[in-house]
Amino acid sequence: MSENAAKIRTVLKEHARLNRDADTLSDDSDLYQAGMTSHASVNVMLALEGEFDIEFPDHMLKRSVFESVGAIVSAIDELTEGR
Amino acid sequence: MNTMSINVADQRTVAPPAEAGFFSGPGSRARFGWLHRTSLPSTGVGLIIVPPFGYEAVCAQRSMRHLAEAAAHAGITAVRVDLDGSGNSAGDDLDPDRVDGWLASIDDACELALGAGANRLVLVGVRLGATLATLAALRRNDIAGIVAIATVPSGKALLREGRILQMTLGLTPAPAASAALDDVHELVGFALTAQTREALSQIDLLKLTQAPATAMLLLDRDDLAANDAWAAHLRSLGAKVDQRRLPGYVDMVLDPHRAQVPQAIIDATVRFAATRPASTRHLFQHDVAVLERRRELRHAEASIVEEMVALDDCLFAIATYPLGAPRRAVILLNAGAVGHIGPNRLHVILARQLAAAGDLVLCLDVSGIGDSRQRAGAGENVVYSEHAVADVGVAVDWVRRAGAAQVAVVGLCSGAYHALRAALAGQPIDRVVAINPLTFHYKPGMSLDFADFRLAEDAMRYQKSITSGASWQKLLRGKVDLARVARVFLYRTRAAITRPLREVLRRLHVPFGDDLGSELDALAGHGIALRFIFAADDPGQKVLMEQGGSVVPKLVSTGRLRIQTISGADHTFTARWTHPILLDAISEALER
Incomplete structure (x- = not known):
């Protein structure tokens, strides 16, 4: 598991209110089907911004970007590329 | 100015509570x-x-x-x-x-x-x-x-x-035409x-x-x-x-x-x-002798009144009514635990529209929800409360005493359930408008995981997934909860097998438990107009058709039961483009 993926799972554990342990989800498991509500996903996004010191641009503010660990990793890799 | 035409004031039989609107x-x-x-x-x-x-x-x-x-x-x-x-x-x-x-x-x-x-x-x-x-x-x-x-x-x-x-x-985004x-x-x-x-x-x-x-x-x-x-x-x-x-x-x-x-x-x-210290500034103290409990307002070029009413020592409602005699009463029930303003504040909008057209509208908080107290010994914020049917009865009695000759009860989700149950309990209701009911026979403590609406919802989703390549890939990668699929299939198969048996029993007039078809038939037999409104993807319509059986098409054919379906809406009609469509559908359901 990459360092980013591990950090993301920690954020999910604290904010996503999943109905199962975030560590048991595969990278493409649907987080919304795993119990993450829309309100919880906002908290996840804000926590990710704090954790990675980033700001998701408007074009990334959509459901699909936050629907799985893998999708979040891709978005964060894109935003932190070149650091 | 005393333009109130309904007999509201005489019905305040309880002392003002410590809190007052x-x-x-x-x-x-x-x-x-x-x-x-x-x-x-x-x-x-x-x-x-x-x-x-x-x-x-x-x-x-x-x-x-x-x-x-x-x-x-x-x-x-x-x-x-x-x-x-x-x-x-x-x-x-x-x-x-x-x-x-x-x-x-x-x-x-x-x-x-x-x-x-x-x-x-x-x-x-x-x-x-x-x-x-x-x-x-x-x-x-x-x-x-x-x-x-x-x-x-x-x-x-x-x-x-x-x-x-x-x-x-x-x-779902708004259709281009909206x-x-x-x-x-x-x-x-x-x-x-x-x-x-x-x-x-x-x-x-x-x-x-x-x-x-x-x-x-x-x-x-x-x-x-x-x-x-x-x-x-x-x-x-x-x-x-x-x-x-x-x-x-x-x-x-x-x-x-x-x-x-x-x-x-x-x-x-x-x-x-x-623990804020007293101000050293002199502040004038007045005494609010009377709180304004009613206001006249203009809506759609009509003068209407909004008034807060205590229906008994627990129940609170906002009554919205025209200056003249109301043509009928419409009671709006809580959707789940959403207060009397309704989901997306739609009850306030609907009440003002209907009052401007001549209706007395009661936006009710059933006991334990919103601004109504829970009944003695009952819990707070209980959506399927055992007291809700009696609460609806209090509201029906109130609007009848206020002069309404015709009474319609409208509710979404649990509100739809309570409206139907109140009619079945024999309360003098002329029309039920049930929007997105999820269950027709709620049992206290029932597991929602395998409730009928959840099974119907899953079945609808699986049906859509059959044609999806991504779903099949997910299945092949072992990412599908096969145990749940199997259980849903089992429950649905059992229901499919018992359905014809229930039809036979119904035709032989052999009573059996939780028979929605017979209940709908009985309501229609008493002259109660049954109107259902469903969001197209909500599971309630499927549950109605399955549990109501042949009674549903029979009542539809005679106009005693009507069903309207709204595409693109979610369970609580969150998207604003769906609001006028829902309001129109309710207005139509109240008229036809």
Whole structure:
């Protein structure tokens, strides 16, 4: 598991209110089907911004970007590329 | 002026409670609120409770009431306010000058608290409410303290959070033909116009140039970074700031049936308010001898009246009615644990529309929900309460005594269930409009995991997935919960097998338990018009067709039961483009 993926799972554990342990989800498991509500996903996004010191641009503010660990990793890799 | 044509006043048979609703503000712009008087020796403190915006306010309504009650029990006079254009106040989100209107609402509440005997004022706000409380305090010079809960000091950041939330809902976009307003951003069923967004984006509490109050309690969320910069800024302006991170905000704004009252936040707020030192300034004390319980307003070029009514010692409702004799009564029931304003405030809009057309409309909170007390021994916020049917009966009796010859009961989700159950209980109801019912036979404690609507929902989803390549790939990768698929298939197969047997028993008039078909038949036989409205993807219609069996098409063919389906809507009609469609559907269901 990459360092980013591990950090993301920690954020999910604290904010996503999943109905199962975030560590048991595969990278493409649907987080919304795993119990993450829309309100919880906002908290996840804000926590990710704090954790990675980033700001998701408007074009990334959509459901699909936050629907799985893998999708979040891709978005964060894109935003932190070149650091 | 006494233009009231229905016999409301004579029906107030109970003593006014410690808390009382009121209308304030200019005549054409009534603002609704609640005054919670203390029965203890007063501390002299008036606590003005400023709610968050939109859906957050809907979710936090119960917590705001608990806060007011806790304050009253600590010797504090508390005022809850529906900000201008929200809740039961006049106007709506699309009106101009929202921020000014909201601040004026807080001013009204301050004056009312002073009029009720308070000699110093504390403002408490949640999220946008905290921002507004801060700005309102800057306009006055008599605010002894502010409690700011889960504040987002930057208006731009607050708007951005709203935008994120709206996008994650994944709502069906408006069809091209619908009249969407270009400058409106939706926020979970509510709206922010370009003017409102511009006004909010100008707000930055980190740039205040004077302290809004000498003492401030910042109650930050415990799950995100604290507002340290704002706290430091306020201290630099000379405010005495107590900053804490407390749990409770996230659970307070869960969906209303899941929302939890944040006791730690309430306790801290009340302690802070109760210990504000007395002001050295002389404040005039007035006495509010009479709270305005009714207001006349103009809607669709008609004059109508809104009045808060106590139906008994538990039940609260807002009655909206025309100046002339009403043609019929329409009772609107809670959708789940959403208060009497209805999902997305649709009950307020519908009530005003119908009253302007001549109806007496009762927006009811059943016991234990919204602003109605729970019955003795019953729990609070229980959606499928065993008392709900009797509560509907009290409301039906009230509107009958008010002169309504015809009575329709309208409800969404659990409201639909209670409307049908009340009719089945023999209450004198002429028409039921059931919107998105999820169950027809609720059993206390029933598991929702394998409830009929959940099974129907899963079956609908699996059916769609059959043609999806991604779903098959997921299956092949072992990412599908096959155990659940198997259980759903098993339950559905069992239901399919027993369905013909139930049809035979029904035709032989052999009674069996939970027979929706016979129940619908009986209601229709009593002349009760049955009208169903479903969001196309909601599972309730499938449940109705399966459990109602052959009775449903039979009643449809004779017009005694009608079904309308609305495509693209979610369970609670969150997307604003669906609102007029739903309102039209309800109006049609009430007429035809």
